């Protein structure tokens with residue numbers, strides 16, 4: 001069965017303003033192996049203010065470029081000046097929207113979101129953009145990141161104000177709660193009290209807003225269209241809609257975009273702590289961070305890795321696709337030939353068929369298959385971006401040996417991931433992280449590899465060209481830049497199943 005969104009059900013419209021939520025009838029698809037997931041990001045956001053343009057289509061393509069950041073649900077909010085419409089559903093961007101749906105979403109500004117859940121269950125009600133309504137108008141909001149004082153913020157809401165189970169819904173309700181002042185004034189007052197990671201795009205009927213937390217943990221960039229402006233999680237999403245990169249939204253900055261142009265204000269002092277893992281895995285390789293493509297950084301990481309962990313071998317192969325740039329850099333610096341020894345099925349990440357037990361036992365082969373004639377008899381260096389639980393790498397080593405590899409040396413382009421992330425990446429708990437309890441030698445043994453080498457934290461930071469003190473490195477060294485009260489965080493902090 002292939003999931004398609006339904007024809008759309010129009011919810012009740014309210015009398016004093018015109019807004020509606022359109023809903024497809026989709027259901028969640030199934031991950032093939034929920035116990036063997038790569039790290040997942042907490043969403044992509046996109047916003048556009050461009051009179052005369054098809055803003056919903058621009059947003060669709062912006063989200064399409066950001067699909068890697070969240071694959072559970074997608075949504076777009078749009079306004080033509082007097083009402084906000086939201087359409088959202090479970091599934092990938094291309095499954096949620098089609099030409100006829102986008103044709104109903106007309107206006108001069110829009111925001112969009114693709115979600116991976118880190119606070120609140122993965123259900124339709126928690127898909128974004130969220131929408132809040134008052135007598136004076138609507139407010140739609142989309143969020144990339146994860147708040148760490150959600151429970152405390154939720155207590156400030158008037159009783160019955162929301163049935164929210166997400167940090168985003170709480171934020172939206174708090175912003176909408178006081179409409180006695182303009183939204184940007186309300187945001188400038190509220191945001192300094194919000195803790196955690198948040199790259200936000202939000203809108204009322206006429207104006208687009210964007211804001212980034214004082215640490216700037218998740219990325220957010222501003223672009224110029226011929227007839228307007230765009231805001232996106234990554235520059236790759238600006239490229240796809242033909243917007244020229246203008247600049248990054250600064251940590252602690254709030255911008256307002258309307259017919260008067262872009263206005264900027266600072267709601268908090270910047271204390272930059274950009275996520276180091278964006279360079280390793282999360283961001284697209286064709287995205288630019290701090291003036292340099294992520295691809296260039298990853299190739300450089302591979303060069304550093306080769307210098308730190310040399311080995312005699314016949315061939316360097318990547319775990320596709322995420323290990324590819326670092327494998328290129330490793331091969332270049334080591335002088336060992338580069339080759340493709342594993343073929344990836346690009347479409348297997350999400351399926352709508354629950355695999356049978358027999359298929360499930362095939363495990364990794366659903367995703368990756370070795371090229372026997374390439375790997376047989378060779379001493380291989382296999383380059384991957386990270387090890388979370390170790391299941392994938394263990395299966396790869398076994399598969400390569402079965403295909404005839406003489407030696408398998410694993411090289412990882414990030415330091416050991418030993419600590420959970422509370423700022424928007426799903427790394428599970430410390431107990432589930434293999435580096436949380438095992439030494440590098442024990443991990444090598446567990447993987448069955450001939451040798452194992454992780455890049456050092458210093459080497460990775462050096463490759464980014466960003467000073468160490470301006471980066472969050474907490475999942476590697478446990479030093480959290482925003483203090484976390486462990487009793488009050490967690491995916492289900494607002495739900496019964498804590």
Ligand code: SF4
Nearest residue numbers: 275276421472474475
């Ligand atoms: S803990 Fe790791 S994944 Fe999370 S924001 Fe910090 S560097 Fe990024």
